[in-house]
Amino acid sequence: MGILSGNPKNEPMHYGEVFANWSFLLAAKGMVAGYQTKLNHTGDVDLQKLLEEAIQGAQEEIKQIETLLKDNGIGLPPTPPERAKARLEDIPTGARFQDPEISAALSANIAAGLVLCSQIIGQSVREDIAMMYGQFHMQKAALGAKVLRLNKEKGWLIPPPLHHYNTEDC
Numbered sequence: 001m002g003i004l005s006g007n008p009k010n011e012p013m014h015y016g017e018v019f020a021n022w023s024f025l026l027a028a029k030g031m032v033a034g035y036q037t038k039l040n041h042t043g044d045v046d047l048q049k050l051l052e053e054a055i056q057g058a059q060e061e062i063k064q065i066e067t068l069l070k071d072n073g074i075g076l077p078p079t080p081p082e083r084a085k086a087r088l089e090d091i092p093t094g095a096r097f098q099d100p101e102i103s104a105a106l107s108a109n110i111a112a113g114l115v116l117c118s119q120i121i122g123q124s125v126r127e128d129i130a131m132m133y134g135q136f137h138m139q140k141a142a143l144g145a146k147v148l149r150l151n152k153e154k155g156w157l158i159p160p161p162l163h164h165y166n167t168e169d170c
Contacts, residue, residue, distance in 0.1 A: 008128040013072050016127055020120045024067045026077035027116075028058045031109060036083035038105070041097040043088050046150055054106060057139055064132060100156040103147060110144040115122070 014023070035055045042048050068074055088096070097105075117137035124130040151157040 001108040004018070006032065008126045009071070011113045011126050013074075013113060013129070014125055016123050017120075017161055018069075018072075018074055020123065021065050021069055021129070022074065022077060024116060024120065025062060025069065028062050028065070029079050030064070032058045033083055037108075038097055040083070040086040041088065041091060042099050044099045044101050046153070046154075047099055047103055050106065050150060051102070053143060054110075054145075061136055068132070091170060100154075103151055103154070103156050107144065107147050107151065110140050113140045114144065116125060 013050055035051050035058070039048060039051045039055075042051065069076055114137060117133045117140065120133045121130045121137070122131070148157070
């Protein structure tokens with residue numbers, strides 16, 4: 001039996017795994033704060049539900065990564081304070097994020113999260129870490145599909161120019 005072939009939880013993390021998990025945790029904590037703020041700005045009920053789902057998903061990721069880092073004696077990044085709830089009507093119109101902007105930012109964050117999860121899976125030596133990020137990836141992909149559907153239904157999706165190529169035209 002070779003090195004690092006026992007119970008993954010008893011194996012040390014390599015520096016890349018430590019940095020990736022610590023950085024992912026820092027970003028997830030920031031996402032929660034950002035989504036809480038954007039929740040105050042959105043008037044669309046369907047978008048509110050997806051933001052709440054994104055917050056809940058990120059909070060679950062945070063719990064799992066914090067446990068992993070603590071179990072391995074690694075200090076945790078700071079946690080931003082919970083954002084206060086505000087009424088949409090109390091935010092001046094010119095200072096508000098608009099629903100399509102919020103949805104586009106959510107889509108971009110999910111896409112970046114998918115890439116990051118894939119990168120961490122690829123660099124992980126510990127199987128438990130790779131599996132954890134595989135789980136995160138599947139959850140983000142499912143949420144991304146819901147956001148895409150919402151963007152299409154609401155008319156918020158702005159596609160790039162569509163290419164219609166027909167060989168008969170040549």
